Amino acid sequence: MSPIFILSLIIAYFLVLLAISWFTGKKATNKTFFLANKKAPWYLVAFGMVGASLSGITFISVPGKVGNPLDQMSYLQMVLGFGVGYVFIAYVLMPVYYKMGVTSIYQYLEERFGTAAYKTGAFYFLLSRSIGASIRLLLVATVLQEILFSAWGIPFWVTVIFSILLIWVYTFRGGIKTIIFTDTLQTAFMLISLVLSMVLISQQLDLGLFEMTDAIASGPYSQIWQFNDFWTNNHHFGKEFIGGFFICIGMTGMDQDMMQKNLACPNIKDAQKNMISFALVLLIVNVLFMGLGALLFMYQTKAGIVIPLNEAGNPKSDLLFPLVAMNSDVFGLSLGVFFLLGLIAAAYSSADSALTSLTTSVCIDFLDIEKKSEERQVAIRKRVHIIMSGVLFFIVLELYANLDMSAIMKVIFLAGLTYGPLIGLFIFGIYTKRQLPSIGLILVALLSPIISILLFTFSKELLGGFQMGALLILLNAGLTFLGLLLISKKKKTEPSIA
Numbered sequence: 135m136s137p138i139f140i141l142s143l144i145i146a147y148f149l150v151l152l153a154i155s156w157f158t159g160k161k162a163t164n165k166t167f168f169l170a171n172k173k174a175p176w177y178l179v180a181f182g183m184v185g186a187s188l189s190g191i192t193f194i195s196v197p198g199k200v201g202n203p204l205d206q207m208s209y210l211q212m213v214l215g216f217g218v219g220y221v222f223i224a225y226v227l228m229p230v231y232y233k234m235g236v237t238s239i240y241q242y243l244e245e246r247f248g249t250a251a252y253k254t255g256a257f258y259f260l261l262s263r264s265i266g267a268s269i270r271l272l273l274v275a276t277v278l279q280e281i282l283f284s285a286w287g288i289p290f291w292v293t294v295i296f297s298i299l300l301i302w303v304y305t306f307r308g309g310i311k312t313i314i315f316t317d318t319l320q321t322a323f324m325l326i327s328l329v330l331s332m333v334l335i336s337q338q339l340d341l342g343l344f345e346m347t348d349a350i351a352s353g354p355y356s357q358i359w360q361f362n363d364f365w366t367n368n369h370h371f372g373k374e375f376i377g378g379f380f381i382c383i384g385m386t387g388m389d390q391d392m393m394q395k396n397l398a399c400p401n402i403k404d405a406q407k408n409m410i411s412f413a414l415v416l417l418i419v420n421v422l423f424m425g426l427g428a429l430l431f432m433y434q435t436k437a438g439i440v441i442p443l444n445e446a447g448n449p450k451s452d453l454l455f456p457l458v459a460m461n462s463d464v465f466g467l468s469l470g471v472f473f474l475l476g477l478i479a480a481a482y483s484s485a486d487s488a489l490t491s492l493t494t495s496v497c498i499d500f501l502d503i504e505k506k507s508e509e510r511q512v513a514i515r516k517r518v519h520i521i522m523s524g525v526l527f528f529i530v531l532e533l534y535a536n537l538d539m540s541a542i543m544k545v546i547f548l549a550g551l552t553y554g555p556l557i558g559l560f561i562f563g564i565y566t567k568r569q570l571p572s573i574g575l576i577l578v579a580l581l582s583p584i585i586s587i588l589l590f591t592f593s594k595e596l597l598g599g600f601q602m603g604a605l606l607i608l609l610n611a612g613l614t615f616l617g618l619l620l621i622s623k624k625k626k627t628e629p630s631i632a
Contacts, residue, residue: 137285139467143474148300154319192423193324193477194273198451200427206357207428208369212546212604213420215378220413222379223387224406230564231393232402238498239393246563250572254579255556256499259390260492262552264522266385267488268529269544271297275530277456277477294530301489302523317395320478327476328422331459334469335429339436346429355428368603377604380611381546384553388560391491430454437464492522546604551587554610555579562615568622578617586610 199205231239240259244252275293283293336346350356360369367373386392399405431454434441439457441449459465459473496518497503503511559579562568586609593600602609 137282140282140474143471144478147475147478150319192420193328194277194452194455196420196423197427197430197455198453200355200424201431201434201449201451201454204369206355207424208358208360208374210358210421210424211360211369211371211374212378212381213417215375215380216382217413217417219379219382220386220409220416222383224409226564227383227387227560228393228396228405228409229402231397232405236397237504238495239388239390239397240495240499243559243563247559247570247575248572250575251559251563251570252499254576255388255559256495258552258556258579259388259495262385262549262556263389263391263488263492263495264525264529265533265548265552266545267492268526268533269548270488271526272530272533273452274477276534277453280453281456281460290534291527291531294527298489298523298527302519323478324476325419327472328419328426330472331455331469331476332422332426332429334465334472335426335433335458338464339429339432349432350425350428353428353432355431366599366601368601370603373603373605376608377546377550377606380557380607381549381553381604384557384607384611385549388553388556389491390495391488394491394494426455430458433458489519489522489526492525493519496522547606550590550604550606550610551583554586554607555582555614557607557611558582558614558618561611562618562622566619566622567625568619569625570618570622574621575618578614578621582610582614582617585613 196209199209200207230242234242234245236242238256240252240255243255271294275290275297278297279288279290279293283290283296332346336342339346339349341349359371360367360374361371364370364372396405396408399408433439434454437458439454441451441454441457443449455473456477459469461470493515497511497515501514501518503514506514555578559575562570586606589596589609590602590606593602
């Protein structure tokens with residue numbers, strides 16, 4: 135597949151997104167940008183959230199994990215934890231947000247604890263979502279660099295600018311209203327790409343539908359459940375299920391990016407229907423991605439494909455899907471085209487909403503944009519949108535130079551560090567009536583991740599070989615909750631007047 139063809143495909147794809155942006159951005163106000171005027175159909179939100187939640191990381195990294203003998207399909211254990219987490223979000227968290235009528239979910243913390251809690255929650259969102267969005271952009275930029283821009287001698291930093299610029303162009307006007315529609319289109323592209331990729335690879339393995347299902351289920355990559363050795367096994371069911379539950383609550387229920395789409399629904403019942411439908415579809419899609427991973431590694435064995443090694447000498451399994459898909463000598467243009475469309479759709483459906491939610495958080499949570507005139511609001515919002523694009527650019531370059539692990543594991547690890555204090559704060563606010571001192575609250579929120587990472591790093595030495603794995607986020611949230619409990623005071627009651 136020639137670089138010119140690849141570039142033409144990308145340009146054609148984004149012209150479609152620009153057309154959607156033009157239609158949805160007509161007469162757009164800040165209310166349109168932030169909440170789509172509270173008129174978003176729940177079924178569109180649910181379908182589009184699949185792509186935003188999965189991202190390019192799921193598209194490439196989840197299939198790549200299947201080939202690891204220690205992983206295989208154990209990720210499904212965490213996905214089941216996600217499912218329970220979505221129920222908690224729908225029936226515990228979302229009623230709180232809708233009752234308060236918030237634009238930014240961190241406004242709840244201001245109402246409950248005051249300005250210090252509000253700013254602390256918003257800060258952790260900015261930190262976590264900036265890093266998470268950058269990892270997603272890093273993955274897609276790396277693939278684009280490998281299959282397209284390297285052939286022209288274009289440096290990686292230019293590829294990153296190109297990737298971010300494409301997002302900025304179609305989101306700066308319509309914001310969340312545009313994204314709800316573009317996410318729907320991009321999710322459709324991603325799912326079509328997933329299914330057709332499985333079909334085309336199965337044909338190369340001489341497998342029909344039932345033979346394919348049997349080969350995946352009975353093959354060497356089908357191990358899901360791991361109940362042995364809770365103490366030292368990172369992939370034990372208990373660790374991954376509990377970790378998945380808390381990661382879901384943090385990365386969806388307490389994340390402005392994901393909740394902003396839900397808050398765009400007209401009412402709480404529609405938002406809850408959206409969340410439960412989304413959870414069911416997400417489970418099915420993750421199962422399909424793991425099935426795709428099994429097929430990819432079966433094909434790798436048959437075709438003798440060599441996966442490039444990283445600096446530590448380990449296979450860069452995230453690159454297996456691109457290597458297979460772009461082999462036009464075997465698959466022709468079909469698999470490569472579907473792969474590119476699916477990758478771009480998956481990557482940008484997550485990154486575009488992240489850029490919009492980061493802009494929303496800065497404007498609402500730190501600049502008090504709602505207290506300014508409409509004309510001033512629009513100017514500030516556009517300026518912040520550009521600045522946050524620049525922030526993502528520099529974080530991507532920093533991650534590119536310093537991180538070396540599976541992309542999905544980067545996100546899970548960093549989520550454990552940055553979402554833990556958010557979970558602790560929200561749970562403390564919802565399930566207690568106690569008050570918190572501002573300085574103490576900030577200190578607890580800062581110290582909990584530091585203590586957590588120290589315990590995570592030295593758990594083997596301190597706890598007799600204990601592997602924390604996905605329980606990092608539970609530890610962090612638990613330390614935050616305990617610290618807040620220790621510094622809290624009973625809520626003062628006003629004396630009654632007889």
